[in-house]
Structures are given as structure tokens and as C-alpha cells.
Amino acid sequence: MSKGIKQWKEPSLLLTGIGIATIGEWIYFISFNLIIFSMTGSALAVTVLYILKPLASLFTNVWAGTLVDQVNKRKLMVTLDILRACLIALLPWLSSLVLIYAVVFMINIASAIFSPASMTYITKLIPAEIRKRFNSLYSLITSGAFLIGPAVAGLLFMVSTPIGAVYVNAVALFFSALITMLLPDVDDNTTSMNRLSYQMVKNDWKEVIRFSHKSPYVILIYTLFMSVMVVAASAVDSLEASFAKEVLLLTDSEYGFLVSIAGGGIAGGALLNSLLVQKTKTPYLIGFGSLLVSIGYLMYAFSSSLLMAAIGFFFLAFFIAFANTGFLTFYQHNIPTHLLGRVISFYQFAQSIVTMALTGLLGLLAEFASIQIAVISGVLIMFFLSIVLCGYCLTPSKKVHYEMDTY
Numbered sequence: 001m002s003k004g005i006k007q008w009k010e011p012s013l014l015l016t017g018i019g020i021a022t023i024g025e026w027i028y029f030i031s032f033n034l035i036i037f038s039m040t041g042s043a044l045a046v047t048v049l050y051i052l053k054p055l056a057s058l059f060t061n062v063w064a065g066t067l068v069d070q071v072n073k074r075k076l077m078v079t080l081d082i083l084r085a086c087l088i089a090l091l092p093w094l095s096s097l098v099l100i101y102a103v104v105f106m107i108n109i110a111s112a113i114f115s116p117a118s119m120t121y122i123t124k125l126i127p128a129e130i131r132k133r134f135n136s137l138y139s140l141i142t143s144g145a146f147l148i149g150p151a152v153a154g155l156l157f158m159v160s161t162p163i164g165a166v167y168v169n170a171v172a173l174f175f176s177a178l179i180t181m182l183l184p185d186v187d188d189n190t191t192s193m194n195r196l197s198y199q200m201v202k203n204d205w206k207e208v209i210r211f212s213h214k215s216p217y218v219i220l221i222y223t224l225f226m227s228v229m230v231v232a233a234s235a236v237d238s239l240e241a242s243f244a245k246e247v248l249l250l251t252d253s254e255y256g257f258l259v260s261i262a263g264g265g266i267a268g269g270a271l272l273n274s275l276l277v278q279k280t281k282t283p284y285l286i287g288f289g290s291l292l293v294s295i296g297y298l299m300y301a302f303s304s305s306l307l308m309a310a311i312g313f314f315f316l317a318f319f320i321a322f323a324n325t326g327f328l329t330f331y332q333h334n335i336p337t338h339l340l341g342r343v344i345s346f347y348q349f350a351q352s353i354v355t356m357a358l359t360g361l362l363g364l365l366a367e368f369a370s371i372q373i374a375v376i377s378g379v380l381i382m383f384f385l386s387i388v389l390c391g392y393c394l395t396p397s398k399k400v401h402y403e404m405d406t407y
Contacts, residue, residue: 010183011126011134017179018118019141021081023148024172028088030153031165032104038162040097049104056108057352064113065345066204069338072187073121074180080114081177089170092163116344123332123340124186135328136277139321140270208346211339217398218334221286222347224389225327228290230355231382232297239366239375244309247372254306261310265317273321282402285326287393292319294379294386301372301379334401 036046068076087107094100126134156165212219244250244258277285296316303309335343358378366374392398 007127007130011130011137013179013183014122014125015134015137015141017176017183018138020172020179021176022142023152024169024176026148027153027156027165027172028169031156031162031169032091034162035092035166036097036100045097048101052101052105053108053111054352054356056105057112057348058356060109060112061345061349061352063201063345065116065208065342066201067113068117068120068341068345069204072185073117073124074183074185074187076117077114077121078177078180080110080117081173081180084110084114085170085173085177088166088173092166112348115348116341119328119332119344120337120340121186124337125183128333131332132277132282132325132329133274135325135332136270136274136321138328139325140274204342205346208339208342211335211343215334217392217401218331220392221389221401222331224385224392225286225290225323226347226351227354228294228382228385228389230351230358231378231385232293239362239371242366242371243375247375248303248306248309250306250309258306258310258313262313262317265314266320269318270321272318273325277325280322282326282329283393283398285322286330287326287390289319289323289326290386291390292316293323294383297379298383301376330401 033046033049036049039045084107087103087110091100091103094103122134122138123131152168153165156168241255244255250258293316296312296314296319299312299315300309301312303312332340362374362378365377
């Protein structure tokens with residue numbers, strides 16, 4: 001077996017598990033929205049599902065990093081996959097809306113823990129010299145799931161029901177757990193887990209703050225990138241449907257076409273990114289990738305026709321994989337693996353608070369001014385932040401943070 005094939009054996013297995021789980025999540029997401037709406041006939045009841053996710057993140061990220069950095073990552077990932085599979089399989093048997101929300105909240109808690117656990121495991125498993133290539137393939141697979149998941153869900157609805165599709169997701173998570181079991185252990189098995197306590201969490205947060213003070217440039221890039229993405233989610237994504245219907249005056253079919261264009265942009269960008277990633281420097285991926293995504297949002301926010309909006313949507317979706325690949329590679333190389341779970345959880349906690357607050361503020365602006373003003377205001381903030389981010393990424397004196405690049 002050649003060195004290249006041997007080097008990619010385990011990463012390929014990991015990518016397969018990620019792909020199966022991500023496609024399953026999209027099937028579950030679409031199916032369960034339909035199930036709740038069918039049960040209640042209420043759009044508000046479906047909206048609650050969207051609120052439960054950030055609430056679970058807020059509740060979990062306070063202590064999740066401490067848990068992740070203490071325990072065996074592979075065993076934790078397997079346990080969380082099996083737990084989510086069992087909880088998802090339980091959902092169709094519940095008739096009480098309160099119980100359903102409680103179980104969905106528990107699923108979201110497990111997902112919130114899984115995120116830093118999987119990223120820490122990936123960073124430990126994948127050799128530094130192939131991380132950027134792996135991250136580009138990771139973006140390609142998760143982007144492909146964005147298209148394949150809904151398509152598979154649609155086919156399942158033709159031969160089965162949304163409830164049947166939910167069971168398919170449970171099976172997918174079991175398969176993901178089995179694949180993870182085949183992967184190597186990256187942790188020292190002699191490490192024992194201490195009981196979680198307030199003092200332990202407090203000390204861990206202090207350690208994250210100390211790291212932040214010692215590595216201000218790393219945290220600056222991390223927070224600027226996350227800020228750009230937070231504003232994107234708050235300014236445009238939360239008002240996307242309203243903007244399309246009220247400002248662009250699109251029909252349902254035209255709006256569906258717009259979403260399809262975005263999906264094509266994501267897949268196309270992720271594919272090109274996977275081909276060019278080894279020849280593109282990480283600071284360019286982060287800086288110019290984020291700037292080009294922001295330009296796409298600007299085109300969308302100032303559009304007055306379906307054509308202009310579609311071009312903007314394709315543009316922003318196309319470059320998101322470049323930005324994400326650069327960002328993942330940057331923080332995997334600059335944040336120590338023994339701290340990675342805590343750092344991710346700490347800043348995701350802050351991100352959840354800012355996302356909810358900004359989404360609320362822009363929602364109020366849309367209510368009392370106009371949807372267009374709210375979207376444009378948010379996108380202009382995003383564009384300014386992306387310019388600042390690009391400037392800091394390309395600062396010559398900060399080359400040391402990107403010396404892991406291999407060309």
C-alpha cells in the first residue's frame with residue numbers, strides 16, 4: 001500500500017461517517033418540520049424547533065468544552081451518535097408536543113456537545129500536512145449533503161412518510177457510530193475523567209481567557225470570522241424568505257429557484273475549492289473568501305430583480321467553502337488540541353448570545369422600519385467586518401500563524 005493511500009485511509013473513513021450523518025440530519029430536519037406542522041397546523045409550533053437549537057447551545061456550551069477536553073473523544077462521539085439515534089427513533093412515538101420539544105432539546109444538547117468533540121478529534125487524527133485538503137473535502141461533503149439530503153427526503157416521502165424518513169436518520173446515525181468505532185483512538189486512555197463541577201468549569205473558562213490574552217491575533221481572527229458569519233445568519237438568513245416575498249415580490253416557485261441556485265453555488269464552490277486548496281494560501285482563503293461572500297450578500301441586499309438576487313446568492317454560496325476551509329485550517333493549527341474543545345465551546349456560547357440578540361434587533365428594525373433597511377444594514381456591517389478581517393489576514397508580520405501552509 002502506497003504512503004498516500006495509507007495516509008488517507010482513516011481520513012476517508014471519517015469523511016464517510018460525516019457524510020452519512022450529515023445527510024441524515026437534513027432528512028430529519030425536513031421530515032420533522034412536516035410532522036410538527038401536520039400535528040399542529042401551526043407555523044409557530046415549527047418555529048419553536050428553530051429556537052430550541054440556540055437555547056440548547058447556550059445551555060450546553062458553558063460546560064461542554066470541559067467535558068470534551070477531559071474524556072475520550074472517540075468514545076464520546078460514538079455515545080452521542082447512538083444517543084441521538086435512540087432519541088430520534090423515539091420521537092414518532094410521542095403524542096405530547098411538550099414531550100416532543102423536550103426530546104428535541106436533548107437531541108440539540110447532544111449535537112452541541114458533538115460539535116467541539118468531533119472538531120477536536122479531527123484535529124488530533126488528521127496530520128498537519130493534509131489538514132487543509134481534508135477540510136476542503138469536509139466542506140465538499142457537508143455541502144453535498146445540503147443537496148443530497150433534501151433530495152433523499154423527497155424520494156422517501158414518495159415511497160414512505162415523514163415518519164419513515166425520521167427512522168432513516170436514526171439508522172444513519174447508528175452507521176456513523178459504527179464507522180467511528182473503526183477509527184483509531186487519539187486520546188491517552190490512562191486519562192481519568194473528573195466529576196464536572198462549577199469550580200472546574202470556572203477554572204477552564206479562566207484558562208481559555210488566559211490563552212486568549214496570550215494569543216490575541218488568533219482570537220482576533222477567530223472572533224472576526226465568526227462575527228461575519230453571525231451577521232450573515234442574522235441579517236439575511238433569518239429575513240431571507242420575508243425579503244424575497246415582500247421586497248423582491250417573488251412567487252413561491254421563484255423563491256424555490258433562488259434556493260436551488262444557492263445550493264448549486266455551494267456545491268460548485270466546494271468542488272473547485274477541493275481542487276485548488278493546496279495551491280491557495282490559508283490567509284487568502286479566509287480573507288478573500290469572507291470578503292467575496294460579503295460581496296455576494298451585498299449584491300443580494302441591493303437587488304431589485306430575481307436575476308440580480310440569483311447572481312448574488314450564487315456568488316455568496318460559491319465562496320463560503322473557501323472561507324470555511326481556511327478558517328478551520330487556521331484554528332486547528334493555532335489552538336492547542338488540549339484546549340480546543342474549551343475554546344470552541346467558550347466562543348460558541350458568546351456567538352449564540354450575539355446571534356440571538358442581533359437577530360432580534362434586526363427583526364425589530366424590519367418591523368418598525370422595513371425589511372430592506374434591516375437586511376441592508378446587516379449586510380453593510382458584515383461587509384465592513386470582512387474588510388477588517390481580510391486586512392488582518394494579509395498583514396505581513398503575522399505570517400508565522402500561517403507557516404503550516406504547504407504548497
